[in-house]
Amino acid sequence: MDDEFDTSMSSTETVAPRDDLDDFFDEFMSSKPIFEDKAVLQSNYSPEKIQHRDEYLRDIAKILAPSLRSERPSNVFIYGKTGTGKSLCVNHVLNKMKNIALAKDIPLVIVPINCKLKKVADTEYRMLLEILKHFGREKASTGLATGELYKELYECLDTEKRAVLLVLDEIDTLIVKAGDEILYNLTRINPELKNAEVTIVGITNDLTIMDTVDARVKSSLSEEEIVFLPYNAVQIQDILHDRSLRAFRSGVLHEEVIPRCAAYTAREHGDARRALDLLRFAGEIAEREGAEQVLPGHIDNADKRTERNRILDIIKSQPKQFQLVTYSILKTSMKEKLNLVTNKRTEFVEPTTTGAVYDYYNRLAKDLAISMLSLRRISDIIIELEVLGLINFKIVSKGRYGRTRFITVGLPKSLYGEVLTILREDLNLA
DNA sequence: CGAGATTCATGTGAAGTATACCTTTAGGCTTAA
C-alpha cells in the first residue's frame, strides 16, 4: 500500500488520469470478493445457534430462570478460559430472557458490565458509575464519595419491584485492581433493598481468582458455579466451518484452511475467538493480495501478524512512564557477546534486575527531561507490566548480594527490534 | 566445622502529598414583573 501512495505523491502530474492507484482499484474491483459477510467472523457477532455448548446454556438458563417469576436466582460464577464461549452463552440466555420479560411484561433489568475496559469499569468507583449509567443516572467521573454512589445505587435500584441481573464480565481484572471490597458490598445489597432483588453473574477467565477473595464473598458470590471447558479441535473445526459458510463466498476456502486454523488455535487452548479472528484475518490478507482463494499460507501469515499487532497495540497504548520502563527493561536485558575467535558480536538476552532497570531508567529520564519516578513506583510498574504479559519475573534472593526480581521479556525475539523502534519513536529518543 | 548473626538489594505495606476534576455555595449581575 505504501508503495502506491509514494508513487502517486511523488508524481508531479496531478492531472494524470491513470496511475498505480487506479490499477490497484481496478484490480481490486475486478477480483472476486472473498467475503460474503465478514461480520459473521467478528468477535461480537452472536450466532443464533451456539454449537457444543448446549449443556452450559441449559445450566445457565436453569439457574437464572427464577428471575422471570420474580424470585431471586442464586448468584452465579462462571469460569472458563478466553474464547470458550462464556460471554456468548450468557448473552444468549439473557437475550432470550429479556425477550420473554418484554413480551410478558415482567420487570427484569439486565446490567451488563465489562470490567476489563480500562477507564470504564476497572475500579470500584468507575464500576459504580457504570451501573448507575445503566439506570440513566450519569454522575461525575470523580469527586463524589463512594458512599454517596452506593446510596444513589440503592435508591435507583429500589424504585420499583423488579429483578436485577448484574453481569460482571472479566471480573478478575476488577478484583486484581480494586480488591474484593466491591464484591463484598454488592453481595450485601439485597438486605438493604425492599423492592428489587439483585443477582450477580460473575464471569472470569482466571480460574484461581476466587482464592484471593474473602471467604464470605466467595461463598455468597458462587452459590452456583459453572466451569466452561475449552473447545477441542473437532469442535473448533465445527464452529469455523459453520461460520465460514455464511462469512465466505462458497468455494473460496481451500479445504486445508479450516484444519490449519484449528491446529494453530489448539496450540494454545481451544480459544474460539482467536480461531475466528485468525480466519477473518487470513481472509483479509487473501483479499488484499487479490487472491482467488484463501490458502493455508494465508493462515500462517495471519497468525504471525495477529500476535504482533496485539503486542504492538499494548505497547503503543501505554503511558509514557510505562514505555520508558519497558524500554529500560529491553535495553538492560539485551547483552552483546564478542566472540574472540571470529571477532563477531552476537546479541543475546538474559534476565535483568530491578536495580539495573532503575539505573537505566534514571539516566534515560534525565536525558529526556522526563520526571523521574521513585524506585517504589517503578517496582509497581514492573508488576503491572507483568500483568499485561509483556514481561515475566520471579523474585530471587542472591544471598549476600540481596534480593531482586529477575525480569525476562515475554516477547518473541523477532519483535524486539520493532518494539524498540516504536518505543524510540513514541519517546522521541535519538 | 557448623550454628547463628550479618548483609545486601530491594520487596512491600502504610501513610502522606500533589493533581485533576467534580459539586456546592455565595456573591454579583441581569431580567421580568
Added chain:
DNA sequence: AAGCCTAAAGGTATACTTCACATGAATCTCGTA
C-alpha cells in the same frame, strides 16, 4: 424577587512519594570439637 453565571471553597480518586520494616540465602563470625 427570581434566575443565571462565576469564582471560591470543599471534597474525592488516582498516581506517586516517603518512610519504615520485611525477606531470604550467601557470607561472615565465633564457639567448639
